[in-house]
Amino acid sequence: MRPVDRGERPTTAGGQRKVYDDYRQARPDLIGRLGAYCSFCEVRVPVPIDAEHIRHQDNNPTLSCEWDNLLLACKNCNSTKGTKVDTAADVAARVWPQTDRTFDVFRYRPEGIVELADIQDLALRARARATADTVGLFRRPGPDGGLTAQQIERATDRRYQERAEAWRMAEDARADLAKADSPELRRWILVSAREKGFWSVWMTVFADDDAMRDALNKMFPGTASDRVEPLPPHCSSSGASDSP
Ligand SMILES: [Zn+2]
DSSP: OOOBOOOSOOBOTTSOBOOOSSGGGGHHHHHHHHOSBOTTTOBBOOSOOEEEESSOTTTOGGGTTOGGGEEEEOHHHHHHHTTSOOSHHHHHTSOOTTTSOTTTSEEEEGGGEEEEOOOOOHHHHHHHHHHHHHHTTTOBSSTTSBOOHHHHHTTOOOHHHHHHHHHHHHHHHHHHHHHSOOHHHHHHHHHHHHHHBOHHHHHHHTTTOHHHHHHHHHHSTTBOGGGSOOOOHHHHSSSTTOOO
8 A cells, every 4th residue: 555645735826725615625636646546455546536534524524624634545445444434543543545654564466466464563463454454455356355246246346456457567567677678668667557556566566676666656646755665775865866
């Protein structure tokens, strides 16, 4: 799960902190800061994407339009999450992309499988598990995959398939790069990643390519690269050695 930084509450042209009368008004600002990606499953949602309330708005009407309570979510993640997160304690019992090192607590594997990483800290492990359960992050076809027969039959939850496609694209791209590395090919790979989404998949497949990882962090708006494992000094500075 991509750690993100949505920044301070946006301001108007006149420099006033924006106040939203309706949370939907925050959507363009959220997309501008974070890109049109689900904050949880990371699918790219080029068509209407929900401004998602971290704490559900029904029981938290005062938080409904609060910048700090908003992320972006696809329909699947938003509806699976439903009203599960209501109180501050519910928030504290989970990991969140806007505050935690969410890339470290999940492991992305071939064919789009997501699972818990090896986490020694049991409390952190429980919080990561709770987040995955909240949005159905680990769902996949198969006997214990968590998808219902109807969801598969009607293709109403294709997050797994989309992630698997991203994995295959990333692997193909890495194989092509190994044959003939060039700045142009790197640029194309980055554009493909941006269009497909699933930052975590690309970051995993290019785990041994620091320049590509650094460039991926920059390509996906709002990536909190300070909460991604440290890159070597020559890559983490924002200047000279920047790749493509
Ligand atoms: Zn999602």
